[in-house]
Amino acid sequence: MSFINPDEDKLQEECGVFGILGHPDAAAFTALGLHALQHRGQEASGIVSYDGKRFHSERHFGLVGDHFTDAATIERLPGNGALGHTLYSTSGETVLRNVQPLFAELGTGGIAICHNGNFTNARTLRNRIIASGAICQSTSDTEVVLHLIARSKEHNSGNRFTDAIKQMEGAFALVAMTTTKLIGARDRLGIRPLVLGDLDGAPIFASETCALDIIGAKFVRDVKNGEVIIFEQEMDGSISQKSIMPFEPANERLCVFEYVYFARPDSIVSGRSVYDVRKRMGSVLSDESHVDADVIVPVPDSGVPAAIGYAHQSGVPFELGIIRNHYVGRTFIEPTQSIRALGVKLKLSANRGQIEGKRVILIDDSIVRGTTSTKIVQMIREAGASEVHMRIASPPIIAPDYYGIDTPHSDQLLANRVADVAEMCEFIGADSLSFLSINGLYNAIDGEDRNDAAPQFTDHYFTKDYPTRLTDLEGNFALGQASLLKEAG
Amino acid sequence: MSFINPDEDKLQEECGVFGILGHPDAAAFTALGLHALQHRGQEASGIVSYDGKRFHSERHFGLVGDHFTDAATIERLPGNGALGHTLYSTSGETVLRNVQPLFAELGTGGIAICHNGNFTNARTLRNRIIASGAICQSTSDTEVVLHLIARSKEHNSGNRFTDAIKQMEGAFALVAMTTTKLIGARDRLGIRPLVLGDLDGAPIFASETCALDIIGAKFVRDVKNGEVIIFEQEMDGSISQKSIMPFEPANERLCVFEYVYFARPDSIVSGRSVYDVRKRMGSVLSDESHVDADVIVPVPDSGVPAAIGYAHQSGVPFELGIIRNHYVGRTFIEPTQSIRALGVKLKLSANRGQIEGKRVILIDDSIVRGTTSTKIVQMIREAGASEVHMRIASPPIIAPDYYGIDTPHSDQLLANRVADVAEMCEFIGADSLSFLSINGLYNAIDGEDRNDAAPQFTDHYFTKDYPTRLTDLEGNFALGQASLLKEAG
């Protein structure tokens, strides 16, 4: 048993995006917005600003708080428009060249763009573009959008942008900035979230409302699924707004995992408090699978809201039976072999006083490979629990994602590796194990069962029901990859 | 209003100490132990090991997890004995020279030493030592102990150590290592904690039990107040143990703030679960000062256990109404002026769904200057709370510490700046404010009122009742400081 890192066996969101137009502190606010979105990507971050004459860019590996907090950096990003991005990185290797925002010089002036999500036809388009004589310098799928914009026959940059994204399949929340415009767009189904905010008249796009809260900006509304919103700054400084719906109409199908794990608990996603939804997941989970116990213990931090809801519903006391050490956030650990064998706990430790001699219900948000769950159950047993019951506030994960979430190969998912929940329980070593049902999940969010004919959410993780075509997966794009450049940094 | 850092207006513990003898992974375990004690000092850390021939040392500014996690560093610290220290630094400027463990070459061989606490006669002794022809190279008070050991007429290193500490007043948990011995000692009143553990026969000293838990070591017992425990490794590798009580007998008077704030909630201090004590503080606080409310909201992370206890006792639901962003742990922030004025929230954000339109009881562990409380109350009001009641799980702080805790000047303490609790309430902008009474505090810990004739704990923060002489404070040691060396790095 190696170190317990409660985050390493989670699905990882790829990115957070932020853009603002018409505020003298544009870059500073973007840095703060990205800091609030840090949970959506910790590998790298970048900001591009435009000062009326030139674009300026700073891109760095590491946390926003490590690189964008001093006045000198912010001063290198002048202008009243700015765009920012935090990166986790799945498609495209992690090289500084791939760190967003990406930038291109077009005939109509420069454009910077950043992207949360994943295109399911990017490689197919990329091969086509290269074949026609273009050059690709990054391995980022987002570069494809830039090429499509560059090749559009439209004259107006807003129209060129719309022209380009109409060719894209998959999931995307895009924010772009030109010399006069700030553009936000969400894919046809609204798989990835994007909200519109306002700070003293300056429009803002952000992945989540928590990025508005940190700077005191007002939440205006969600960008709609399939909507392109274009803000344009006129000569006199005034800002006009335009909304376009370039796609065929469709109902929203937001990614359900935003509620399960990705979004911050204090964000409001599609009109729902994430914290409240998670408490209700815990509450429904209690209704579906409660057993007699002495204490409800969350796996921190992601299991806490569901555990509060579960405890409230079941009447069993909620206790911090596991303490999380927040000092290791960003450290690479390379222990000696003898220590690796010991099973030490760098991030989590059992709070023995709440565990010893007790029947414990552990609450976690999800199980991916099951490796961390196994270690946590063992730690709780070693701390003297008489029984350990694991309750998971979402259904078993059985299918990978292709919309910007880092998922392990299908055969690494615990639910696929063993026959049933009973064997999963055996694997993690618990006395019992239950998952929230798919209808339980839908009810916790919306008060209704899943509409199997027209599901309200993107939920392929649990159902294998992918909401879009998977063009690249169907095609053969391996050839184009043969000579991709790998760069260390 | 500048950034809200919930930790910056807390009293800060100075140090954590750890020592182990007779284990081949001594340095690696010491690194892990220090990691678990990181909350007791984040400025610097150091480890000294002894390999039978030589002492080896690594001392670094920054977190344990930044400097002691790779195999190469651990390999530079060979040997089966090791000593480690995390530093916050109050007395003595923070220079690498002052980072512990300190080391000295004595006639009887080398000795390394580390210290949690503060001597109240160190400067007096220091001036005396310098006057007699010794040289002091650090500004650390701990160096004085080394001088006293060096000057002792005793021949045995254990006796020399005991000889030295008998001259020291104040608070100390000391761990020392010589070429054959590991020594742990606690001051006569046991103001600072120190526990004895065991890992497969290898004895361990540590500030708190959480440092034993992380490496799977067994808790043996607390080192007693006024006790010196000496482990000696014989030629055949066996380890003998000896306990000495060199001081005049006294009842233990542990620092009460270990329960209020310093110790980790999963530690057992003097036989009591810190988490349980804090829950009881919340429970008693509820009994003493509850008001009608809709929700109990802790100031994370330190207010959480008391809030759970308070919620349980009052029956009002516990909710994470404030979300803490853990990504900024170690970042220095230098915002632009316009942003500073905005009151942005880098570490804490209101979870609006739990606050809006509600009567909120905020639970925090203590109020020092009151600056952070003011910002938090304002943030909760801006999130739409209809009422904000602040409840503090300890009494008002009215006196500085001289035993190793970083306290502001007496006139910066909010309780000293205004007339009474009503004015404190007005200062922080709450609708009501209550503190746990001193007897409430004692009852939460022990089930008994304070014995004013012979108080069970060190509690001068709340009572001005200092448990020892304050020799340096009485004397005039300003002269000796005139030419102290200030070193930047």
Place this chain on the structure above:
Amino acid sequence: MSFINPDEDKLQEECGVFGILGHPDAAAFTALGLHALQHRGQEASGIVSYDGKRFHSERHFGLVGDHFTDAATIERLPGNGALGHTLYSTSGETVLRNVQPLFAELGTGGIAICHNGNFTNARTLRNRIIASGAICQSTSDTEVVLHLIARSKEHNSGNRFTDAIKQMEGAFALVAMTTTKLIGARDRLGIRPLVLGDLDGAPIFASETCALDIIGAKFVRDVKNGEVIIFEQEMDGSISQKSIMPFEPANERLCVFEYVYFARPDSIVSGRSVYDVRKRMGSVLSDESHVDADVIVPVPDSGVPAAIGYAHQSGVPFELGIIRNHYVGRTFIEPTQSIRALGVKLKLSANRGQIEGKRVILIDDSIVRGTTSTKIVQMIREAGASEVHMRIASPPIIAPDYYGIDTPHSDQLLANRVADVAEMCEFIGADSLSFLSINGLYNAIDGEDRNDAAPQFTDHYFTKDYPTRLTDLEGNFALGQASLLKEAG
């Protein structure tokens, strides 16, 4: 008077290039070759390797010796083909994105390219390419070549390369690597040097022979002006060679400044030892302008060979009357104002024993702005020289370069700021000043006068006679620059 940096008032060569195919240590040898070419660019360096499947890249700001000397870095660059570049940077701002080799994914596979020189029609072509829907991500002119290669209708990568460079005007020594080929090319006039070497059958291209010497490679021949040499590795590992002359025939017109200052003294450029040429410059200079003196003192290091030649010819002893401190090579110095005023000498100091009371002839290779010369003359006077005569081993510089050399604006050149050599002499404060004549320069190189009808060398610095069209300069490409991205790093 601020610090004397003898290099800061020199014309600066832009780049050094190196490529090798078919050797298992390709990247390591490229690193060594670049190290030998470090004098051609100290701002950044990059290496791309190809391992039969993938391209690998490492690009860094700073010296080769700072980033490419450890085994780990070299191991990240596997394969038997490699390409490397050192950068000084004139056109295109210095951002990591612009650091070469540049890479592009083409329909026919990847290609990496690096460039020494400057295209005089790059911006014109760039605007045309952008207008047609391509995107440019760097501000480097070299990217234009990649676009032209991508757009070529040819099917073979060698032909596509040739197709592309036929459209380029100006000066270039290009080395490119595809999945099977190593390509070297020199512009029609051979303005920038490029040599062909061989190491155990592995072909090498390098800017100068010193890069062959460092790895023990054999010098084969110069790449001819206007020649493209293509090496192709067959399936069986054998390497074929092909030479193409795609341009209209022309006589070589090598940049004369390679002899004056750029090339390393131990290099053989176009068949001539640079050291020997410089000694002959000193010898002719003595013939043209000798005055009675006691000592010949070079301005180190660039003036040394000419001073040796001058001393030998004149019979006046050569002495190291100025000592160069080599410890400051790469340090940025920001002194306090009061020190700036003092005129301290961080890099050069007078060797008083050789100067005091003596008539000194100072030998330098060139005068650009004259600022450093002024300081050096003053330093020599302060060291007690009775007379100071400055002799320059090249003619006065009167025109800027557009072929990859960083020259100040025309009106900053000392020769343009004052009326004649007498006023230049007054400006630098010497007792007399003489320059080598243009025919003296040609004679020192070749034993013949300049052929004004068909000059043997590129010498516009001294004559304003530019050997190619200056298309960008004639056109208006300012528009395209309006929104160029500026990136700090």
Place this chain on the structure above:
Amino acid sequence: MSFINPDEDKLQEECGVFGILGHPDAAAFTALGLHALQHRGQEASGIVSYDGKRFHSERHFGLVGDHFTDAATIERLPGNGALGHTLYSTSGETVLRNVQPLFAELGTGGIAICHNGNFTNARTLRNRIIASGAICQSTSDTEVVLHLIARSKEHNSGNRFTDAIKQMEGAFALVAMTTTKLIGARDRLGIRPLVLGDLDGAPIFASETCALDIIGAKFVRDVKNGEVIIFEQEMDGSISQKSIMPFEPANERLCVFEYVYFARPDSIVSGRSVYDVRKRMGSVLSDESHVDADVIVPVPDSGVPAAIGYAHQSGVPFELGIIRNHYVGRTFIEPTQSIRALGVKLKLSANRGQIEGKRVILIDDSIVRGTTSTKIVQMIREAGASEVHMRIASPPIIAPDYYGIDTPHSDQLLANRVADVAEMCEFIGADSLSFLSINGLYNAIDGEDRNDAAPQFTDHYFTKDYPTRLTDLEGNFALGQASLLKEAG
């Protein structure tokens, strides 16, 4: 054959020292002085300043130019007195704790001290001091001086200093600073150099005159052998000077290797220009051992002045037949094995045009192990020399140093490993090899033969004639070392 580093097979000077009193730019000038003394120690450097109230210190590993060149660092060193040191480090492991200036708090106020040289009785004294109850925290011998000062019964800090150094044997140039005084001292024989300078009334001590030249300070005189000079700043800012001769009178016996290699060529040491002395060494060397040849080639940089003298005397032309690449100054190189075998030349390269087909006389200043000489001879042969004659401008080195110079073990010295000069010649692979005779050396310096009864210089390297007792060497101080602390950083 591995890389040729012409410096790695040299004797290495341990330290440079600098001190100044009474100038507002004290620290900045000290930084510049240390920069000029960088050749005397490149591992670490430190500056201590005193601002009238406090001492301030900055100590760093690395070059002066890397750490002391920005205004911020200099501002952290306020005051009109400053002391600086550059370190090579021989005795005492290289840990930041050992980097000088060392500082101690005494009863009479603080004192900072720095030292060039080595005490031959430091360990003996150290053991005595430790036995009497003092503690030693560094492994630097200089700390012993601090202890002796602290223990002195004198009341005046100047007298205490004198009291202390009277107990020291060996070689030392010491500079110390107290709250009011700047003190310079040289050992009884003046083995290590120390000069006195003046800048606008502010007295300066420095190891060499080049440190005065860089800041435009006036050379006043050498500190005499056995002299202590004490400057004291009065209340009114005026500075008084006192000279004490505390040792038994003796003739100066300066270390002859200062002339051979250590000192910078532009320094004046004991009244002689180092450059001139080295030229005369070359000249006498030519008289003693010239052979017919075509060219005189120095091993750069240390062999250059002697080669100029040799060429002048012999009439054979001086040429830069070896080019030194100055870009690798501070880089650690870890090549792959296959490259190591190649014999590449990172620092030196043959200038083939001056070597090929020629009879070459190589001039170097000394041979220590002979490893570098072997590689250089091979490189010259590979460049096509028809004959290679090595001429060394000093006698064979046969004995180690104990006065602050890093010498290899006696049995590693080439002169001790083989029978005679003929075998040394064979070892390095030259056609002939000759050394300057000991009388030739003395004549080059002073025009007189060595006075064997009372040698004019310290020359044990060549004669085994040590000028002082070697107390530590005679005693047994190994015991005291057993538990010395080894610290990595």
